[in-house]
Amino acid sequence: MPVEVLDNLLHIKEGDYLDCTFGGGGHSKSILENIGVSGSLKAIDKDPKVLKFADQILDSRFEFKNISFSDLENSFPCESFDGILMDLGISSIQLDDQSRGFSFKSDSILDMRMDQTQGLAAFEWLNKADEKEIADTFYYLGEERKSRALAKQIIEKRKKGKITSTSDLINLRFPYSRSKKHPATNIFRAVRMFINNEIEELISALKSSLSLLKKGGRLVVISFHSIEDRIVKNFLRGTLENVTLESYLEPEGKLIKPSEEEVYNNPRARSAILRVGKKI
Template sequence: MSKHIPVLLNEVIEALNIQPGGSFVDGTLGCAGHSKAILEKAGPEGCLIGIDRDKEILEFAKESLQEQEGSSVCVWGNYKDMKKILENEKTNQVDGILLDLGVSSFQIDTRERGFSFMQDAELDMRMNPNEGESVQDLLHRISEKELADILYEYADERRSRRIAKLIVEKRKKKAITRTSELAELAIKAYGRRGKSHPATRTFQALRIAVNNELENLHTFFQNSLSCLKPKGRLCIISYHSLEDRAVKLQFREWAKEKSCELITKKPIVPNISEVKVNNRSRSAKMRICEKL
Protein backbone atom coordinates (compact mmCIF):
# COMPACT_ATOMS: atom_id res chain seq x y z
CA MET A 1 0.00 0.00 0.00
CA SER A 2 1.33 3.42 -0.99
CA LYS A 3 2.06 5.52 2.07
CA HIS A 4 -0.06 8.60 2.66
CA ILE A 5 1.77 11.29 4.62
CA PRO A 6 -0.69 13.15 6.85
CA VAL A 7 -0.79 16.84 5.97
CA LEU A 8 -0.30 19.58 8.61
CA LEU A 9 -0.09 16.87 11.27
CA ASN A 10 1.25 18.95 14.18
CA GLU A 11 -1.08 21.80 13.28
CA VAL A 12 -4.10 19.46 13.31
CA ILE A 13 -3.18 18.11 16.73
CA GLU A 14 -2.87 21.63 18.07
CA ALA A 15 -6.03 22.78 16.29
CA LEU A 16 -8.18 20.09 17.88
CA ASN A 17 -7.10 21.14 21.38
CA ILE A 18 -6.90 17.47 22.41
CA GLN A 19 -7.32 16.70 26.12
CA PRO A 20 -6.74 13.28 27.74
CA GLY A 21 -9.87 11.17 27.36
CA GLY A 22 -11.28 13.35 24.57
CA SER A 23 -13.64 12.06 21.89
CA PHE A 24 -13.14 12.73 18.19
CA VAL A 25 -14.48 12.01 14.72
CA ASP A 26 -12.19 11.74 11.73
CA GLY A 27 -14.66 12.05 8.85
CA THR A 28 -12.02 11.28 6.21
CA LEU A 29 -10.04 8.54 7.93
CA GLY A 30 -7.84 7.57 4.96
CA CYS A 31 -4.77 5.66 6.15
CA ALA A 32 -5.44 6.94 9.70
CA GLY A 33 -2.30 9.08 9.92
CA HIS A 34 -4.13 11.92 11.66
CA SER A 35 -6.32 9.57 13.68
CA LYS A 36 -3.38 7.71 15.17
CA ALA A 37 -1.81 10.95 16.31
CA ILE A 38 -5.15 12.14 17.74
CA LEU A 39 -5.55 8.94 19.76
CA GLU A 40 -1.96 9.09 20.92
CA LYS A 41 -2.52 12.58 22.30
CA ALA A 42 -5.92 11.67 23.82
CA GLY A 43 -4.32 8.76 25.70
CA PRO A 44 -5.80 5.44 26.86
CA GLU A 45 -9.20 6.97 27.71
CA GLY A 46 -9.48 8.73 24.35
CA CYS A 47 -11.88 7.54 21.67
CA LEU A 48 -12.29 8.08 17.97
CA ILE A 49 -14.83 7.29 15.29
CA GLY A 50 -13.20 7.11 11.87
CA ILE A 51 -15.30 7.32 8.71
CA ASP A 52 -14.27 6.62 5.13
CA ARG A 53 -16.33 5.90 2.05
CA ASP A 54 -13.52 3.78 0.60
CA LYS A 55 -13.81 0.24 1.96
CA GLU A 56 -10.32 -0.78 0.89
CA ILE A 57 -8.69 2.08 2.80
CA LEU A 58 -10.95 1.51 5.78
CA GLU A 59 -9.66 -2.05 6.19
CA PHE A 60 -6.10 -0.76 6.18
CA ALA A 61 -6.95 1.99 8.70
CA LYS A 62 -8.71 -0.50 10.98
CA GLU A 63 -5.60 -2.63 11.19
CA SER A 64 -3.31 0.27 11.77
CA LEU A 65 -5.54 1.71 14.53
CA GLN A 66 -5.60 -1.63 16.35
CA GLU A 67 -2.01 -1.01 17.44
CA GLN A 68 -2.94 2.35 18.91
CA GLU A 69 -4.04 2.76 22.52
CA GLY A 70 -7.42 4.38 23.11
CA SER A 71 -10.62 3.07 21.59
CA SER A 72 -11.54 3.44 17.96
CA VAL A 73 -14.28 2.33 15.64
CA CYS A 74 -14.06 2.50 11.85
CA VAL A 75 -17.24 3.06 9.86
CA TRP A 76 -17.70 2.59 6.13
CA GLY A 77 -19.77 5.61 5.21
CA ASN A 78 -19.93 9.18 4.04
CA TYR A 79 -19.01 12.02 6.40
CA LYS A 80 -22.08 13.88 5.16
CA ASP A 81 -24.10 11.39 7.25
CA MET A 82 -22.03 12.05 10.39
CA LYS A 83 -24.98 12.74 12.67
CA LYS A 84 -26.62 9.44 11.79
CA ILE A 85 -23.32 7.58 12.08
CA LEU A 86 -22.77 9.01 15.58
CA GLU A 87 -26.31 8.00 16.57
CA ASN A 88 -25.62 4.45 15.38
CA GLU A 89 -22.47 4.45 17.49
CA LYS A 90 -24.50 5.66 20.51
CA THR A 91 -22.54 8.89 20.56
CA ASN A 92 -24.20 12.25 20.84
CA GLN A 93 -21.48 14.88 20.65
CA VAL A 94 -17.69 14.84 20.46
CA ASP A 95 -14.82 17.17 21.38
CA GLY A 96 -13.45 17.53 17.89
CA ILE A 97 -14.10 16.76 14.23
CA LEU A 98 -11.52 16.57 11.47
CA LEU A 99 -12.13 16.59 7.72
CA ASP A 100 -9.05 16.18 5.52
CA LEU A 101 -10.79 16.45 2.17
CA GLY A 102 -9.93 15.01 -1.21
CA VAL A 103 -8.22 11.75 -2.03
CA SER A 104 -5.37 9.89 -0.38
CA SER A 105 -2.08 8.90 -1.96
CA PHE A 106 -3.27 5.30 -1.71
CA GLN A 107 -6.16 6.03 -4.07
CA ILE A 108 -4.07 8.07 -6.52
CA ASP A 109 -1.23 5.57 -6.60
CA THR A 110 -3.36 2.44 -6.92
CA ARG A 111 -3.44 2.12 -10.69
CA GLU A 112 -6.66 0.08 -10.93
CA ARG A 113 -8.65 2.82 -9.19
CA GLY A 114 -8.21 5.00 -12.28
CA PHE A 115 -7.51 8.29 -10.44
CA SER A 116 -4.20 9.09 -12.09
CA PHE A 117 -3.26 10.38 -15.52
CA MET A 118 0.25 9.05 -14.87
CA GLN A 119 -0.81 5.40 -15.10
CA ASP A 120 -3.06 3.78 -17.68
CA ALA A 121 -6.16 2.13 -16.19
CA GLU A 122 -9.94 1.90 -16.47
CA LEU A 123 -11.30 5.41 -16.01
CA ASP A 124 -13.23 5.28 -12.74
CA MET A 125 -12.20 7.70 -9.90
CA ARG A 126 -15.00 6.78 -7.50
CA MET A 127 -13.89 6.68 -3.87
CA ASN A 128 -16.65 4.17 -3.28
CA PRO A 129 -16.81 2.03 -6.42
CA ASN A 130 -20.27 0.78 -5.36
CA GLU A 131 -21.79 4.24 -5.40
CA GLY A 132 -22.71 6.57 -8.26
CA GLU A 133 -21.25 6.54 -11.75
CA SER A 134 -17.66 6.23 -12.90
CA VAL A 135 -15.93 8.96 -14.91
CA GLN A 136 -16.22 6.88 -18.07
CA ASP A 137 -19.98 6.63 -17.62
CA LEU A 138 -20.23 10.35 -16.90
CA LEU A 139 -18.20 11.20 -20.03
CA HIS A 140 -20.51 9.03 -22.06
CA ARG A 141 -23.73 10.56 -20.71
CA ILE A 142 -23.43 14.34 -20.46
CA SER A 143 -23.54 17.06 -23.12
CA GLU A 144 -20.54 19.01 -24.36
CA LYS A 145 -21.74 22.10 -22.49
CA GLU A 146 -22.24 20.24 -19.21
CA LEU A 147 -18.77 18.78 -19.59
CA ALA A 148 -17.18 22.16 -20.24
CA ASP A 149 -19.02 23.63 -17.23
CA ILE A 150 -17.73 20.87 -14.93
CA LEU A 151 -14.14 21.42 -16.10
CA TYR A 152 -14.43 25.16 -15.66
CA GLU A 153 -16.37 25.26 -12.39
CA TYR A 154 -14.59 22.49 -10.51
CA ALA A 155 -11.04 23.14 -11.67
CA ASP A 156 -10.89 26.55 -13.38
CA GLU A 157 -9.76 24.73 -16.52
CA ARG A 158 -8.96 27.52 -19.02
CA ARG A 159 -9.38 25.22 -22.00
CA SER A 160 -12.62 23.67 -20.75
CA ARG A 161 -14.52 24.21 -24.01
CA ARG A 162 -11.71 22.84 -26.17
CA ILE A 163 -11.25 19.75 -23.97
CA ALA A 164 -15.02 19.13 -23.87
CA LYS A 165 -15.17 19.39 -27.66
CA LEU A 166 -12.31 16.91 -28.08
CA ILE A 167 -13.98 14.49 -25.66
CA VAL A 168 -17.27 14.63 -27.55
CA GLU A 169 -15.54 14.18 -30.93
CA LYS A 170 -13.62 11.19 -29.60
CA ARG A 171 -16.61 9.50 -27.96
CA LYS A 172 -18.55 9.64 -31.25
CA LYS A 173 -15.96 7.22 -32.62
CA LYS A 174 -15.28 5.18 -29.51
CA ALA A 175 -16.19 5.35 -25.83
CA ILE A 176 -13.42 6.82 -23.64
CA THR A 177 -12.67 4.12 -21.09
CA ARG A 178 -8.99 4.57 -20.17
CA THR A 179 -7.16 7.21 -18.12
CA SER A 180 -4.54 7.44 -20.88
CA GLU A 181 -7.19 8.29 -23.50
CA LEU A 182 -8.53 11.15 -21.42
CA ALA A 183 -5.02 12.40 -20.60
CA GLU A 184 -4.13 12.40 -24.31
CA LEU A 185 -7.12 14.61 -25.12
CA ALA A 186 -6.08 17.15 -22.47
CA ILE A 187 -2.52 17.12 -23.85
CA LYS A 188 -3.93 17.67 -27.35
CA ALA A 189 -6.02 20.61 -26.12
CA TYR A 190 -2.90 22.33 -24.80
CA GLY A 191 -0.60 21.35 -27.62
CA ARG A 192 2.44 21.59 -25.35
CA ARG A 193 3.52 20.74 -21.81
CA GLY A 194 3.41 23.58 -19.25
CA LYS A 195 4.58 23.54 -15.64
CA SER A 196 1.92 21.08 -14.57
CA HIS A 197 0.55 18.18 -16.59
CA PRO A 198 -2.24 19.36 -18.97
CA ALA A 199 -4.59 16.70 -17.60
CA THR A 200 -4.28 17.78 -13.94
CA ARG A 201 -7.35 20.01 -13.89
CA THR A 202 -9.47 17.75 -16.08
CA PHE A 203 -8.89 14.81 -13.74
CA GLN A 204 -9.52 16.95 -10.65
CA ALA A 205 -12.80 18.32 -12.00
CA LEU A 206 -14.16 14.94 -13.02
CA ARG A 207 -13.16 13.38 -9.70
CA ILE A 208 -15.00 16.12 -7.81
CA ALA A 209 -18.04 15.59 -10.02
CA VAL A 210 -18.38 11.81 -9.74
CA ASN A 211 -17.78 11.84 -5.99
CA ASN A 212 -20.19 14.75 -5.32
CA GLU A 213 -17.44 16.31 -3.26
CA LEU A 214 -18.93 19.79 -2.92
CA GLU A 215 -22.47 18.54 -2.29
CA ASN A 216 -21.14 16.32 0.52
CA LEU A 217 -19.45 19.25 2.18
CA HIS A 218 -22.62 21.36 2.03
CA THR A 219 -24.75 18.54 3.43
CA PHE A 220 -22.22 18.06 6.22
CA PHE A 221 -22.49 21.74 7.15
CA GLN A 222 -26.21 21.32 7.83
CA ASN A 223 -25.72 19.12 10.89
CA SER A 224 -22.04 19.18 11.78
CA LEU A 225 -22.20 21.69 14.65
CA SER A 226 -24.82 19.58 16.40
CA CYS A 227 -22.25 16.75 16.51
CA LEU A 228 -19.87 18.91 18.57
CA LYS A 229 -19.92 19.62 22.29
CA PRO A 230 -19.77 23.29 23.28
CA LYS A 231 -16.12 24.38 22.92
CA GLY A 232 -15.61 21.46 20.51
CA ARG A 233 -13.42 22.17 17.51
CA LEU A 234 -14.07 21.61 13.81
CA CYS A 235 -10.99 21.50 11.67
CA ILE A 236 -11.17 21.25 7.86
CA ILE A 237 -8.27 20.85 5.44
CA SER A 238 -9.15 21.57 1.82
CA TYR A 239 -7.12 21.28 -1.35
CA HIS A 240 -8.77 23.55 -3.88
CA SER A 241 -10.21 27.02 -3.89
CA LEU A 242 -13.88 26.04 -4.26
CA GLU A 243 -13.73 23.90 -1.13
CA ASP A 244 -11.76 26.45 0.86
CA ARG A 245 -14.22 29.16 -0.13
CA ALA A 246 -17.17 27.01 0.97
CA VAL A 247 -15.50 26.39 4.35
CA LYS A 248 -14.60 30.06 4.78
CA LEU A 249 -18.13 31.27 4.03
CA GLN A 250 -19.78 28.67 6.26
CA PHE A 251 -17.49 29.40 9.22
CA ARG A 252 -18.12 33.14 8.77
CA GLU A 253 -21.87 32.61 8.72
CA TRP A 254 -21.73 30.54 11.92
CA ALA A 255 -19.55 33.19 13.55
CA LYS A 256 -22.00 35.90 12.52
CA GLU A 257 -24.93 34.04 14.06
CA LYS A 258 -22.77 33.38 17.16
CA SER A 259 -22.83 29.60 16.89
CA CYS A 260 -19.05 29.40 16.60
CA GLU A 261 -15.87 31.38 17.08
CA LEU A 262 -13.32 31.57 14.29
CA ILE A 263 -9.97 30.23 15.47
CA THR A 264 -8.33 30.97 12.12
CA LYS A 265 -9.06 34.26 10.36
CA LYS A 266 -6.69 33.19 7.59
CA PRO A 267 -6.11 29.54 6.65
CA ILE A 268 -3.08 27.67 7.98
CA VAL A 269 -0.89 26.35 5.16
CA PRO A 270 2.08 23.94 5.15
CA ASN A 271 5.53 25.46 5.52
CA ILE A 272 8.22 25.06 2.87
CA SER A 273 9.88 22.11 4.58
CA GLU A 274 6.60 20.17 4.68
CA VAL A 275 5.98 20.84 0.98
CA LYS A 276 9.54 19.72 0.20
CA VAL A 277 8.96 16.38 1.91
CA ASN A 278 5.35 15.99 0.75
CA ASN A 279 4.60 17.78 -2.49
CA ARG A 280 0.93 16.76 -2.28
CA SER A 281 0.53 19.07 0.71
CA ARG A 282 1.29 22.15 -1.38
CA SER A 283 -2.31 23.24 -1.94
CA ALA A 284 -3.59 22.45 1.58
CA LYS A 285 -5.47 25.08 3.57
CA MET A 286 -6.74 24.44 7.07
CA ARG A 287 -9.49 26.39 8.81
CA ILE A 288 -10.62 25.90 12.40
CA CYS A 289 -13.69 26.99 14.33
CA GLU A 290 -14.90 26.37 17.88
CA LYS A 291 -18.54 25.77 18.77
CA LEU A 292 -19.96 28.31 21.21
Protein backbone atom coordinates (compact mmCIF):
# COMPACT_ATOMS: atom_id res chain seq x y z
CA MET A 1 0.00 0.00 0.00
CA PRO A 2 2.70 2.50 -0.94
CA VAL A 3 0.29 5.20 -2.16
CA GLU A 4 -1.88 4.97 0.96
CA VAL A 5 1.21 5.15 3.17
CA LEU A 6 2.42 8.37 1.55
CA ASP A 7 -1.05 9.95 1.47
CA ASN A 8 -1.50 9.45 5.20
CA LEU A 9 2.06 9.97 6.41
CA LEU A 10 3.28 13.02 4.47
CA HIS A 11 0.83 15.68 5.60
CA ILE A 12 3.59 18.34 5.66
CA LYS A 13 5.82 18.61 2.58
CA GLU A 14 8.79 20.02 4.50
CA GLY A 15 8.24 17.79 7.52
CA ASP A 16 10.48 15.49 9.53
CA TYR A 17 9.71 11.77 9.28
CA LEU A 18 10.78 8.44 10.78
CA ASP A 19 10.74 5.06 9.03
CA CYS A 20 10.88 2.47 11.85
CA THR A 21 11.22 -0.54 9.56
CA PHE A 22 13.80 0.31 6.90
CA GLY A 23 14.28 -3.19 5.44
CA GLY A 24 15.40 -2.82 1.84
CA GLY A 25 14.63 0.90 1.88
CA GLY A 26 11.51 0.88 -0.29
CA HIS A 27 9.41 3.11 1.94
CA SER A 28 12.33 5.39 2.75
CA LYS A 29 13.13 6.00 -0.91
CA SER A 30 9.48 6.86 -1.63
CA ILE A 31 9.34 9.26 1.31
CA LEU A 32 12.52 11.03 0.18
CA GLU A 33 11.08 11.38 -3.33
CA ASN A 34 7.98 13.09 -1.95
CA ILE A 35 9.22 15.43 0.79
CA GLY A 36 10.64 18.89 0.26
CA VAL A 37 14.27 19.96 0.19
CA SER A 38 14.13 21.10 3.82
CA GLY A 39 12.34 17.96 4.98
CA SER A 40 14.18 15.10 6.67
CA LEU A 41 13.95 11.36 7.09
CA LYS A 42 15.40 9.22 9.85
CA ALA A 43 15.21 5.43 9.47
CA ILE A 44 15.92 2.56 11.83
CA ASP A 45 16.15 -1.23 11.62
CA LYS A 46 17.45 -3.77 14.13
CA ASP A 47 18.82 -6.01 11.35
CA PRO A 48 22.48 -5.04 10.72
CA LYS A 49 22.35 -6.74 7.32
CA VAL A 50 20.29 -3.84 5.91
CA LEU A 51 23.15 -1.38 6.46
CA LYS A 52 24.34 -2.04 2.92
CA PHE A 53 21.00 -0.79 1.58
CA ALA A 54 21.02 2.30 3.82
CA ASP A 55 24.53 3.16 2.64
CA GLN A 56 23.24 3.29 -0.94
CA ILE A 57 20.98 6.26 -0.14
CA LEU A 58 23.19 9.27 -0.73
CA ASP A 59 20.84 12.02 0.38
CA SER A 60 21.72 14.68 2.94
CA ARG A 61 18.15 14.60 4.25
CA PHE A 62 18.52 10.93 5.25
CA GLU A 63 20.03 9.31 8.35
CA PHE A 64 20.00 5.64 9.37
CA LYS A 65 20.41 4.03 12.79
CA ASN A 66 20.83 0.31 13.46
CA ILE A 67 18.59 0.14 16.54
CA SER A 68 15.46 -1.63 17.81
CA PHE A 69 11.98 -0.26 18.53
CA SER A 70 12.84 -0.33 22.23
CA ASP A 71 15.74 2.09 21.62
CA LEU A 72 13.57 4.76 19.99
CA GLU A 73 12.87 6.99 22.96
CA ASN A 74 16.55 7.17 23.92
CA SER A 75 17.67 7.85 20.34
CA PHE A 76 15.58 10.88 19.34
CA PRO A 77 14.39 14.03 21.18
CA CYS A 78 10.74 14.49 22.09
CA GLU A 79 8.48 15.93 19.37
CA SER A 80 11.02 15.23 16.61
CA PHE A 81 8.67 13.96 13.91
CA ASP A 82 5.68 14.99 11.83
CA GLY A 83 5.10 11.37 10.89
CA ILE A 84 6.19 7.89 11.94
CA LEU A 85 5.85 4.75 9.82
CA MET A 86 5.88 1.15 11.13
CA ASP A 87 5.60 -1.64 8.56
CA LEU A 88 5.51 -4.64 10.88
CA GLY A 89 6.50 -8.26 10.33
CA ILE A 90 9.47 -9.33 8.24
CA SER A 91 10.78 -7.90 5.01
CA SER A 92 10.92 -9.71 1.69
CA ILE A 93 14.72 -9.52 1.92
CA GLN A 94 14.65 -11.52 5.16
CA LEU A 95 12.10 -13.99 3.84
CA ASP A 96 14.10 -14.65 0.70
CA ASP A 97 17.42 -15.09 2.51
CA GLN A 98 17.67 -18.86 3.01
CA SER A 99 20.30 -18.46 5.72
CA ARG A 100 17.80 -16.81 8.06
CA GLY A 101 15.22 -19.59 8.45
CA PHE A 102 12.18 -17.32 8.22
CA SER A 103 10.55 -19.17 5.33
CA PHE A 104 9.21 -22.72 5.11
CA LYS A 105 9.70 -22.71 1.33
CA SER A 106 13.28 -23.94 1.61
CA ASP A 107 15.22 -26.12 4.03
CA SER A 108 17.67 -23.97 5.98
CA ILE A 109 19.04 -23.47 9.48
CA LEU A 110 16.28 -22.43 11.88
CA ASP A 111 17.69 -19.09 13.05
CA MET A 112 14.86 -16.51 12.78
CA ARG A 113 16.69 -13.69 14.58
CA MET A 114 16.22 -10.21 13.13
CA ASP A 115 19.69 -9.45 14.51
CA GLN A 116 21.83 -12.56 14.18
CA THR A 117 24.49 -11.12 16.51
CA GLN A 118 22.23 -11.19 19.56
CA GLY A 119 20.04 -13.61 21.50
CA LEU A 120 19.05 -17.24 21.04
CA ALA A 121 18.45 -18.64 17.58
CA ALA A 122 15.12 -20.42 17.08
CA PHE A 123 16.71 -23.86 16.97
CA GLU A 124 18.54 -23.18 20.25
CA TRP A 125 15.31 -22.22 22.00
CA LEU A 126 13.36 -25.16 20.57
CA ASN A 127 16.01 -27.55 21.86
CA LYS A 128 15.93 -26.21 25.42
CA ALA A 129 12.35 -24.98 26.04
CA ASP A 130 9.94 -27.26 27.88
CA GLU A 131 6.76 -28.58 26.31
CA LYS A 132 4.46 -26.07 28.03
CA GLU A 133 6.53 -23.06 26.96
CA ILE A 134 6.53 -24.23 23.34
CA ALA A 135 2.79 -25.00 23.39
CA ASP A 136 1.94 -21.64 24.96
CA THR A 137 4.06 -19.82 22.35
CA PHE A 138 2.31 -21.65 19.51
CA TYR A 139 -1.09 -20.89 21.02
CA TYR A 140 -0.74 -17.25 22.08
CA LEU A 141 1.59 -15.95 19.34
CA GLY A 142 0.62 -18.29 16.52
CA GLU A 143 -3.05 -18.73 17.42
CA GLU A 144 -2.51 -22.41 16.69
CA ARG A 145 -5.39 -24.53 18.02
CA LYS A 146 -3.35 -27.76 18.00
CA SER A 147 -0.49 -26.14 19.90
CA ARG A 148 -0.15 -28.83 22.56
CA ALA A 149 -0.09 -31.73 20.12
CA LEU A 150 2.54 -29.99 17.98
CA ALA A 151 4.66 -29.11 21.02
CA LYS A 152 4.54 -32.73 22.11
CA GLN A 153 5.78 -33.81 18.68
CA ILE A 154 8.76 -31.47 19.01
CA ILE A 155 9.67 -32.95 22.40
CA GLU A 156 9.46 -36.45 20.93
CA LYS A 157 11.55 -35.38 17.91
CA ARG A 158 14.23 -33.98 20.24
CA LYS A 159 14.71 -37.42 21.79
CA LYS A 160 15.91 -38.68 18.40
CA GLY A 161 18.07 -35.69 17.51
CA LYS A 162 18.34 -31.93 17.82
CA ILE A 163 15.99 -29.54 16.06
CA THR A 164 18.18 -27.68 13.55
CA SER A 165 16.37 -26.77 10.35
CA THR A 166 13.10 -25.44 8.96
CA SER A 167 12.25 -28.95 7.74
CA ASP A 168 12.07 -30.13 11.37
CA LEU A 169 9.02 -27.89 11.78
CA ILE A 170 7.58 -28.36 8.31
CA ASN A 171 7.57 -32.15 8.72
CA LEU A 172 5.49 -32.19 11.89
CA ARG A 173 2.13 -33.96 11.59
CA PHE A 174 -0.34 -31.12 11.15
CA PRO A 175 -4.11 -31.62 11.41
CA TYR A 176 -6.09 -31.50 8.19
CA SER A 177 -7.25 -28.04 7.19
CA ARG A 178 -9.11 -26.62 4.22
CA SER A 179 -7.14 -23.38 4.51
CA LYS A 180 -4.97 -22.42 1.54
CA LYS A 181 -2.12 -21.28 3.78
CA HIS A 182 0.73 -23.66 4.62
CA PRO A 183 -0.06 -25.65 7.79
CA ALA A 184 3.24 -24.54 9.37
CA THR A 185 2.43 -20.82 8.96
CA ASN A 186 1.14 -20.31 12.50
CA ILE A 187 4.02 -21.97 14.33
CA PHE A 188 6.67 -20.31 12.15
CA ARG A 189 5.12 -16.94 13.00
CA ALA A 190 4.92 -17.83 16.69
CA VAL A 191 8.57 -18.87 16.96
CA ARG A 192 9.74 -15.79 15.05
CA MET A 193 7.70 -13.45 17.24
CA PHE A 194 8.95 -15.10 20.42
CA ILE A 195 12.62 -15.10 19.40
CA ASN A 196 12.50 -11.39 18.47
CA ASN A 197 10.26 -10.21 21.33
CA GLU A 198 8.02 -8.68 18.69
CA ILE A 199 5.02 -7.92 20.91
CA GLU A 200 7.15 -6.22 23.57
CA GLU A 201 9.01 -4.27 20.88
CA LEU A 202 5.76 -3.14 19.24
CA ILE A 203 4.31 -1.96 22.54
CA SER A 204 7.52 -0.04 23.25
CA ALA A 205 7.40 1.63 19.82
CA LEU A 206 3.76 2.65 20.20
CA LYS A 207 4.49 4.20 23.59
CA SER A 208 7.46 6.06 22.12
CA SER A 209 5.33 7.47 19.30
CA LEU A 210 3.35 9.49 21.86
CA SER A 211 6.42 11.50 22.83
CA LEU A 212 8.28 11.49 19.50
CA LEU A 213 5.44 12.89 17.39
CA LYS A 214 4.88 16.62 17.14
CA LYS A 215 1.37 17.94 17.72
CA GLY A 216 -0.70 17.00 14.67
CA GLY A 217 1.85 14.32 13.72
CA ARG A 218 0.70 11.05 12.15
CA LEU A 219 1.45 7.46 13.05
CA VAL A 220 1.00 5.00 10.18
CA VAL A 221 1.13 1.29 11.05
CA ILE A 222 0.87 -1.69 8.70
CA SER A 223 0.25 -4.99 10.47
CA PHE A 224 -0.09 -8.46 9.02
CA HIS A 225 -2.00 -10.52 11.55
CA SER A 226 -4.68 -10.13 14.18
CA ILE A 227 -2.40 -10.05 17.24
CA GLU A 228 -0.45 -7.01 16.02
CA ASP A 229 -3.52 -5.30 14.60
CA ARG A 230 -5.46 -5.75 17.84
CA ILE A 231 -2.68 -4.04 19.80
CA VAL A 232 -2.53 -1.13 17.31
CA LYS A 233 -6.33 -0.78 17.20
CA ASN A 234 -6.61 -0.68 21.00
CA PHE A 235 -3.70 1.76 21.20
CA LEU A 236 -5.58 4.13 18.88
CA ARG A 237 -8.59 3.76 21.18
CA GLY A 238 -6.52 4.87 24.17
CA THR A 239 -5.54 1.55 25.78
CA LEU A 240 -2.34 -0.46 25.81
CA GLU A 241 -1.80 -3.70 27.75
CA ASN A 242 -5.34 -3.23 29.16
CA VAL A 243 -4.31 0.10 30.72
CA THR A 244 -6.02 3.38 29.80
CA LEU A 245 -3.49 5.86 28.48
CA GLU A 246 -3.32 9.42 29.81
CA SER A 247 -2.42 10.66 26.33
CA TYR A 248 -3.18 8.90 23.07
CA LEU A 249 -3.48 9.29 19.33
CA GLU A 250 -6.79 9.91 17.65
CA PRO A 251 -7.73 7.41 14.91
CA GLU A 252 -7.71 8.93 11.42
CA GLY A 253 -10.24 7.42 9.04
CA LYS A 254 -11.02 3.72 8.71
CA LEU A 255 -8.60 0.83 8.39
CA ILE A 256 -7.20 0.36 4.89
CA LYS A 257 -6.62 -2.96 3.13
CA PRO A 258 -4.71 -3.61 -0.11
CA SER A 259 -6.58 -3.55 -3.40
CA GLU A 260 -7.17 -6.71 -5.42
CA GLU A 261 -4.63 -5.46 -7.95
CA GLU A 262 -1.95 -5.01 -5.27
CA VAL A 263 -2.58 -8.50 -3.84
CA TYR A 264 -2.34 -9.94 -7.36
CA ASN A 265 0.99 -8.19 -7.94
CA ASN A 266 2.26 -8.83 -4.39
CA PRO A 267 0.59 -11.84 -2.72
CA ARG A 268 2.49 -11.16 0.52
CA ALA A 269 0.37 -8.03 0.98
CA ARG A 270 -2.92 -9.95 1.15
CA SER A 271 -3.22 -9.82 4.95
CA ALA A 272 -1.95 -6.24 5.40
CA ILE A 273 -4.00 -3.76 7.45
CA LEU A 274 -3.09 -0.07 7.61
CA ARG A 275 -4.19 2.13 10.49
CA VAL A 276 -3.49 5.81 11.08
CA GLY A 277 -3.42 7.86 14.26
CA LYS A 278 -2.99 11.61 14.82
CA LYS A 279 -1.45 13.31 17.84
CA ILE A 280 -3.92 15.84 19.20
